Amino acid sequence: MISIQNVSKHYGSFQVLTDCCTEVKKGEVIVVCGPSGSGKSTLIKCVNGLEPFQSGTITVDGISVGNPKTNLSKLRSRVGMVFQHFELFPHMSITDNLSIAQIKVLGRSKDEARAKGLKLLDRVGLKAHAEKFPGQLSGGQQQRVAIARALAMDPICMLFDEPTSALDPEMINEVLDVMVELAREGMTMMCVTHEMGFAKKVANRVIFMDQGRIVEDDSKDAFFANPRSERAQHFLAKILSH
Amino acid sequence: MYEFDWSSIPGALPFLWDGLKVSLEITVTAVAVGIVWGTLLAMLRLSSVRWLGALAAAYVNLFRSIPLVMVLLWFFLIVPQLLKGALSLDPNTDVRLTSAMIGFALFESAYYSEIIRAGIQSVPKGQASAASALGMTYAQAMRLVVLPQAFRNMVPLLLTQAIVLFQDTSLVYVSALADFFGAAYKVGDRDGRLVELLLFAGAVYFVICFAASQLVRRYQKKLNAHVAH
Numbered sequence: 001m002i003s004i005q006n007v008s009k010h011y012g013s014f015q016v017l018t019d020c021c022t023e024v025k026k027g028e029v030i031v032v033c034g035p036s037g038s039g040k041s042t043l044i045k046c047v048n049g050l051e052p053f054q055s056g057t058i059t060v061d062g063i064s065v066g067n068p069k070t071n072l073s074k075l076r077s078r079v080g081m082v083f084q085h086f087e088l089f090p091h092m093s094i095t096d097n098l099s100i101a102q103i104k105v106l107g108r109s110k111d112e113a114r115a116k117g118l119k120l121l122d123r124v125g126l127k128a129h130a131e132k133f134p135g136q137l138s139g140g141q142q143q144r145v146a147i148a149r150a151l152a153m154d155p156i157c158m159l160f161d162e163p164t165s166a167l168d169p170e171m172i173n174e175v176l177d178v179m180v181e182l183a184r185e186g187m188t189m190m191c192v193t194h195e196m197g198f199a200k201k202v203a204n205r206v207i208f209m210d211q212g213r214i215v216e217d218d219s220k221d222a223f224f225a226n227p228r229s230e231r232a233q234h235f236l237a238k239i240l241s242h
Numbered sequence: 243m244y245e246f247d248w249s250s251i252p253g254a255l256p257f258l259w260d261g262l263k264v265s266l267e268i269t270v271t272a273v274a275v276g277i278v279w280g281t282l283l284a285m286l287r288l289s290s291v292r293w294l295g296a297l298a299a300a301y302v303n304l305f306r307s308i309p310l311v312m313v314l315l316w317f318f319l320i321v322p323q324l325l326k327g328a329l330s331l332d333p334n335t336d337v338r339l340t341s342a343m344i345g346f347a348l349f350e351s352a353y354y355s356e357i358i359r360a361g362i363q364s365v366p367k368g369q370a371s372a373a374s375a376l377g378m379t380y381a382q383a384m385r386l387v388v389l390p391q392a393f394r395n396m397v398p399l400l401l402t403q404a405i406v407l408f409q410d411t412s413l414v415y416v417s418a419l420a421d422f423f424g425a426a427y428k429v430g431d432r433d434g435r436l437v438e439l440l441l442f443a444g445a446v447y448f449v450i451c452f453a454a455s456q457l458v459r460r461y462q463k464k465l466n467a468h469v470a471h
Binding site for chain 1: 366368369371372373374375376377378379382386387390391394
């Protein structure tokens with residue numbers, strides 16, 4: 001579904017990504033972790049072309065992201081993305097947030113888009129908030145709406161860029177619950193997150209990044225049981241010690 | 243001691259009212275064109291195509307470095323000839339109003355583009371990313387997501403600029419166009435009551451602009467309350 005081959009990226013002389021390679025098969029859930037500044041968010045943003053990269057290739061469903069001839073907007077409309085800071089549109093009601101791209105990008109009718117949005121809103125447990133504005137919801141609720149907004153486009157896969165790291169602790173679980181459910185339904189997912197509980201529960205593989213390189217790319221059992229690199233051991237020891 | 247004599251004002255009111263309409267017409271046109279053209283300039287300046295940005299920056303810097311009254315004078319001297327030539331108008335057609343409107347609009351767009359540029363930059367970058375991630379094109383992301391938020395933040399500044407612009411319309415007197423100020427001047431000159439007429443004109447400008455700026459302040463308070471919650 002997603003294939004990342006020898007991807008490198010630099011800002012001027014600063015190397016952000018070096019020679020990253022990995023594959024995400026249909027239905028797989030991949031967790032990407034690593035210390036901050038390791039390039040994990042940049043890598044996931046390269047997958048739908050939000051960040052350009054200088055060398056290597058990324059294909060999504062067989063379509064090359066880096067190819068200038070690719071219709072990136074069309075490709076992005078098929079790849080869902082959830083951001084750290086939710087990025088709901090604050091000037092629109094929740095319903096409009098859910099339906100605007102369905103209408104303007106996919107060409108669905110207003111009624112169809114609204115019905116689909118409400119169905120997904122119900123699924124993330126927020127149907128009662130349909131007519132509110134994003135500013136009236138808690139962080140956890142906003143992030144659930146953001147997931148519903150991405151799902152409304154019927155994506156072939158979902159990218160999560162640290163979906164819980166801007167949330168208060170008591171709201172993290174409500175978002176993770178939605179993600180776990182999604183994973184169990186067979187959605188192809190690539191998640192940048194530090195939530196190791198989530199990784200243990202649903203990930204097929206864990207990718208560990210450090211200084212722009214993919215240092216480990218292993219099944220979750222192998223990763224948690226005995227990470228091969230010292231840096232990953234260090235990272236896990238720190239993150240799991242409490 | 244100077245003796246005030248206001249008697250020439252009542253009879254001149256219809257003429258002054260026509261002048262006020264000219265001032266308002268110029269203001270509205272310049273604001274409307276200024277916002278549209280200013281938005282385009284702002285988007286060019288923020289675009290990743292470097293020469294487009296440089297071109298827009300040159301335009302903005304040029305107009306911001308020339309006194310408005312000179313721009314108006316040039317347009318008064320040049321545009322009428324061009325318009326008459328281009329539209330093959332009767333040489334006696336009065337195109338002073340049109341040329342004043344064009345001059346103001348082009349001049350004000352430079353200022354509006356700076357306000358709008360700041361407004362666009364005030365919208366977090368993640369908003370454009372989110373719009374793109376949903377498959378929107380650049381134009382859709384701008385039109386549906388970034389600009390509505392930018393304009394909501396900018397409305398007080400845009401209106402304040404419009405108030406300044408309304409005052410600046412008095413500069414069209416250089417083309418002898420009878421705007422409100424010009425009309426007041428003419429009446430005062432004719433009746434030898436310049437002081438009274440100019441005091442009256444000043445009072446009218448003050449009332450209009452002060453009332454408008456109070457409205458802007460009230461709107462801004464409402465906006466801040468809305469953002470805070």
